[in-house]
Amino acid sequence: MSVAVASSTRAPREPLNGVNTPTLFATINAVKDNPPLAKFTFRASNRWISGTCNESRVEVFSGAGGEHTHKAEFPTVADHPNVLVGEDRGPLPVEFLLYGLVACITSGIGNIAAARGVTLTSVESRIEGDLDLRGILGLSDEVRNGFQRLRVTFDIAGDAPPEKLRQLVEQSRARSAVYDVLTNGVPVDITINAR
Amino acid sequence: MSVAVASSTRAPREPLNGVNTPTLFATINAVKDNPPLAKFTFRASNRWISGTCNESRVEVFSGAGGEHTHKAEFPTVADHPNVLVGEDRGPLPVEFLLYGLVACITSGIGNIAAARGVTLTSVESRIEGDLDLRGILGLSDEVRNGFQRLRVTFDIAGDAPPEKLRQLVEQSRARSAVYDVLTNGVPVDITINAR
Numbered sequence: 302m303s304v305a306v307a308s309s310t311r312a313p314r315e316p317l318n319g320v321n322t323p324t325l326f327a328t329i330n331a332v333k334d335n336p337p338l339a340k341f342t343f344r345a346s347n348r349w350i351s352g353t354c355n356e357s358r359v360e361v362f363s364g365a366g367g368e369h370t371h372k373a374e375f376p377t378v379a380d381h382p383n384v385l386v387g388e389d390r391g392p393l394p395v396e397f398l399l400y401g402l403v404a405c406i407t408s409g410i411g412n413i414a415a416a417r418g419v420t421l422t423s424v425e426s427r428i429e430g431d432l433d434l435r436g437i438l439g440l441s442d443e444v445r446n447g448f449q450r451l452r453v454t455f456d457i458a459g460d461a462p463p464e465k466l467r468q469l470v471e472q473s474r475a476r477s478a479v480y481d482v483l484t485n486g487v488p489v490d491i492t493i494n495a496r
Numbered sequence: 497m498s499v500a501v502a503s504s505t506r507a508p509r510e511p512l513n514g515v516n517t518p519t520l521f522a523t524i525n526a527v528k529d530n531p532p533l534a535k536f537t538f539r540a541s542n543r544w545i546s547g548t549c550n551e552s553r554v555e556v557f558s559g560a561g562g563e564h565t566h567k568a569e570f571p572t573v574a575d576h577p578n579v580l581v582g583e584d585r586g587p588l589p590v591e592f593l594l595y596g597l598v599a600c601i602t603s604g605i606g607n608i609a610a611a612r613g614v615t616l617t618s619v620e621s622r623i624e625g626d627l628d629l630r631g632i633l634g635l636s637d638e639v640r641n642g643f644q645r646l647r648v649t650f651d652i653a654g655d656a657p658p659e660k661l662r663q664l665v666e667q668s669r670a671r672s673a674v675y676d677v678l679t680n681g682v683p684v685d686i687t688i689n690a691r
Contacts, residue, residue, distance in 0.1 A: 388514075
């Protein structure tokens with residue numbers, strides 16, 4: 302997620318690229334005047350189905366001083382592929398991290414381009430991550446469990462010079478929530494109820 | 497993703513909880529004998545649709561000495577909700593991180609329970625993350641862009657004492673690829689092609 306815009310640009314513009322730019326600027330100004338509005342809590346739940354297969358869905362989230370319900374629960378199955386002893390009924394859990402990063406930077410590009418008056422033609426990206434299973438399988442204490450590195454490539458086209466288009470991607474990365482979490486980490490508390 | 501099992505348990509067991517346990521142990525033994533088989537690269541792509549809306553899908557992945565195609569591309573739309581100037585056509589990109597973490601630990605629980613001979617009745621989890629939009633909006637340099645903290649609760653039931661069920665969750669967390677990435681971070685390289 303990223304709704305970053307150029308800090309020098311606060312004047313309303315017309316909606317562009319499908320972004321309601323006046324609403325975007327109104328949001329920024331509302332938060333500037335009342336910082337507690339900026340506090341959000343996002344929620345999801347998950348239910349085990351069988352084997353490595355399970356399903357997640359979004360839950361009510363809090364923010365802007367209220368509670369909000371998504372238009373749908375967006376139920377999404379995760380599984381392991383056959384080669385990792387699953388039945389391949391959905392993306393691998395680690396692939397959700399890949400989805401999250403490219404989606405976050407791309408959403409931000411949409412907003413930032415609108416705020417800067419750039420009409421986008423296309424934004425496409427590819428992402429890959431290296432993972433050595435010896436960590437997960439408990440076969441080596443020197444190998445980490447997670448990705449060792451992620452590589453992302455963005456192809457962006459629009460009605461601005463290449464350098465300005467490049468800056469849209471860079472600004473979105475600089476204010477991306479997912480990029481921050483993936484590169485810097487986040488504390489995680491886990492509670493277990495067993496019965 | 498987690499396929500961790502108790503290191504003391506390597507004898508074949510019958511399939512359990514929908515996990516093909518003999519295949520799981522065969523995989524572990526194959527990797528132990530030939531570590532390069534453990535090297536995987538997972539891939540996804542994303543295409544901007546409009547505004548904050550875009551769609552990700554999985555791509556061919558490499559591992560176990562070969563290339564593998566998922567049974568489907570699992571196209572998944574991401575968007576911002578209305579309150580964050582999107583049209584709410586899919587989960588927020590940051591919500592994919594929530595999906596990834598609970599899915600990864602839950603997939604691992606399925607495997608580890610099977611390896612330890614525990615029949616699961618249910619595994620349900622809830623996750624939430626706090627995010628202060630002032631970071632993303634560029635309104636404060638002291639506020640990070642990403643989640644400040646994640647909280648997860650697991651409810652697990654099965655045919656084992658609560659302490660043994662609790663250990664399944666703990667072992668899955670200890671070998672979870674997503675947990676590792678989210679808590680420790682990962683280097684990310686970004687290439688931009690603008691035209």
